[in-house]
Amino acid sequence: MITTGTAKSWMENFKELILENKDELTTLDQAIGDGDHGINMARGVQEMDKMLQEKTFETPGALLKAAAMVFISKIGGASGPLYGSALMKIAAEAGDKAELTDQDLLACLDAGKKAVQQRGRAETGEKTMYDVWDPVVSTFRGEETIDWEALKTTAQQAVKSTVDMHAKKGRAAYLGARSVGHTDPGAFSSRLFFEALADAAQKEN
Amino acid sequence: MITTGTAKSWMENFKELILENKDELTTLDQAIGDGDHGINMARGVQEMDKMLQEKTFETPGALLKAAAMVFISKIGGASGPLYGSALMKIAAEAGDKAELTDQDLLACLDAGKKAVQQRGRAETGEKTMYDVWDPVVSTFRGEETIDWEALKTTAQQAVKSTVDMHAKKGRAAYLGARSVGHTDPGAFSSRLFFEALADAAQKEN
């Protein structure tokens, strides 16, 4: 059950996790990208946090839409439009419901996943954040309640699966075969996104 | 007694000594100048050596004048005009004598010293090559024969005396008090110039 409070914790947890892992994200992006993923995400979550301190929201959808707007206008790079579009669609799917059941939430996440796919023209196995979004959403879609520990594990394994992939999209694609052997930074931050949600939901229950 | 052959050995010895000490001269110039004195002098003596292989000369004066021309047109920087002008005046003083007595030679060196002073507007104690030229020439001027070992010692001590000087001319002057504690590179190469002469003269006798 996701209330407006849970949505807020989700975003706050995401902020914490991003800031804790900022250097790690930067290091990952230096290996196969341009080294700014940690910086980009940190800028986004800090701006989002400021916004959350200032405004109050009636529904999870309203809160997530506001977060989407911050991500779109503050992150830039590849991750800004991707997280921004995903959250925008999640919020749209949430509509003005005051609470979301696990099933509602899975529909929201599915909309987010589709947004990442569409905006990034990403396919499975191309070594992008989609390789976390897709398995996480696909695994749990259709279930009545979410096993949050299992979801976290799925996300973690999905991140690991990117190591062996040969990048086809994003900057890592320029490396061709040299991208193999490295974790995709956006996949790593997406794991944090789902972990933040799981932690918020588990605390709620 | 300086014959054309002695003059040639002088210049050849100078070439050898400069090339042996090229890195040392560069290091000295990096400390208080712009780091090219070894490079400049090496370029000059190598070009001079080429010229000496190709041409033959009738008198010491003719040989030294040709060397002067090479120094003027190949070294550049501060040291080119200084060594060039000095050798030009030395050659002029030598005139077309086939052999120079020690007294003749001292008159030549005195003319060279004055050229350094004039071209560089240098005074004693300003931490330049003049601080070698001046004591070496002044010490032996007037003597009938030159004690070559004593001349070498004078030159060596003169170089050492530049360490404590506060530079007033040349690039080292920009350092002000910070120039104290370093050997002047041009003084060092001038010592080699006189050592080359001493070695040539001693071999002759």
Place this chain on the structure above:
Amino acid sequence: MKKLINHVDNIVDEMLDGMTAAHPNRLRRLEGTTVLVRKDAPVTGKVGIVSGGGSGHEPAHAGYVGPGMLDGAVAGEVFTSPTPDQVFEAIKAVNGGKGVLLVIKNYTGDVMNFEMAAELAEAEGIQVRQVVVNDDVAVEDSSFTSGRRGIAGTVLVHKIAGAKAAEGAALDDVHAVAESVIKNVKSMGMSLSPCTVPAAGKPGFTLGEKEMEIGTGIHGEPGVERTDIKPAAETAEILFHKVFQEMNMQAGDEAAVIINGLGSTPLMELYVFHHAIDRLLKDKDIRVEEAVVGEWMTSLEMAGVSFTMLKLDDTLKKLLDAPSDTVSWKRG
């Protein structure tokens, strides 16, 4: 990291204000944005041209804002695409009623953010068209990937599309000539040292004392191979041949050439490099009226160079030679 900056968070902001302070008669910053536009924007009856991207590539892109080139440049954070709202502000500010062309370098982030801005502009009834520059032949082209990067060749798109727009051409025609440049321009770079994104505080990659990287991108993205340092002439040959083999050029053809320093490579070395390129051009009997040698699209303080060649026809040549009056590119 040794940089002449104040706080890392303020670099882009202070740079933009520094630019308008230096060039107050040429450039204007849209308040509250990271957009610099021509002092006199919008120019009524002229297609507006907007480019931009992450910062750290200066003089790209604000150095090319002015008569005959760009109407607006959008600056992102260092090496990070600007956001859609910023691009949208630029579009609105330069729209003189004939629509706006977006010149985008082919990076996923740039493409997505500019695309979202175009959607916003179209929703407000502003006619927008886009071109995506992908001149970097270091990376193999493939329909399975997002394709080749946009690098220094982009400046020629600015110049030529800008000249076309200055003639009063319609948006479709400006778009068409930009596409024609993109089809005919190829580039490739190499680097001797990495660069440090200020906020990251450490170099993006490392190269050994005797190593060089061939095919590096302008964000330090790796290229084709890492090798021992080669002489300038050999390096020129590698870049030239890779670029040339991707072009459809014959003896007697005319080309424009850019020798682009990536940041800390002295002009002295760029001319030494061009000396080698010049011979290769003569070997192939390619005519170049005047080579453009300098820093046009940099990568912070990276040491290295990129080589760009554009095959010219009469139309492109006329537009390339047309007057332009920007901070970093003056002609005529």
Place this chain on the structure above:
Amino acid sequence: MKKLINHVDNIVDEMLDGMTAAHPNRLRRLEGTTVLVRKDAPVTGKVGIVSGGGSGHEPAHAGYVGPGMLDGAVAGEVFTSPTPDQVFEAIKAVNGGKGVLLVIKNYTGDVMNFEMAAELAEAEGIQVRQVVVNDDVAVEDSSFTSGRRGIAGTVLVHKIAGAKAAEGAALDDVHAVAESVIKNVKSMGMSLSPCTVPAAGKPGFTLGEKEMEIGTGIHGEPGVERTDIKPAAETAEILFHKVFQEMNMQAGDEAAVIINGLGSTPLMELYVFHHAIDRLLKDKDIRVEEAVVGEWMTSLEMAGVSFTMLKLDDTLKKLLDAPSDTVSWKRG
């Protein structure tokens, strides 16, 4: 040492040929020399202007050869004054019958070599006058020493004397206006990293990871002090105040300003630096129409910046704004 070169001994030669290859309609190399002159030199009835010095300061000086600025530039080895015979060749090649002005930077080597060249020219009946630029206020002025160095302010001497010569003025008048620039121009630099003379193969000095040097010359000659790295704004203040206190300027005066990158400092940082300078100018109410920000007189790949200010009067301003068409400085 990582440089994009072939053999260290050929750098200057290949650079010069690379320049004429890149700009064949502008520049011509005098055969067998290290002199580049205007394609159309000598210009009959115009005073010729020759500058030059060691290489490694590009675009100085050949980048300033062309209509409205220099007629010839003489290149020495890296950081080494050119020899008298080379300067003499330049003088002969640009003498259009009205005499030749030599613009010399105040270094013992340059002064002596140019002086010897002037002696050779005068012996052949060519009228020659000289000015010695000494704008660097880092070093205390003193009649006991050879005085202050010439640095980036030299470019303003080229520009203004060049404009005067282009008007057809007599040698004495061109000389007088050059002296008036020299009297009114002051500069000072700083560095964050050293540079490596190619033939030396190792850096000219060392700076700690957290150190900067204030007052560095363009050959890496040390300056006033070595301190911990300071923010750009504070660095700007130090250079600005030192320069300003040596000038006779009042509120409301007009100035020309050059922000000069020494080699590897990105344009981004130069604009951040100018952002701070702009405030200081406004504080003192000094008017600057357009600041000149970029690389104008470099020191190989040194990181750092120099600040130059020229007090303008109506004459100097008119000449500064006059047209010039050189590779690196285009106006009007």
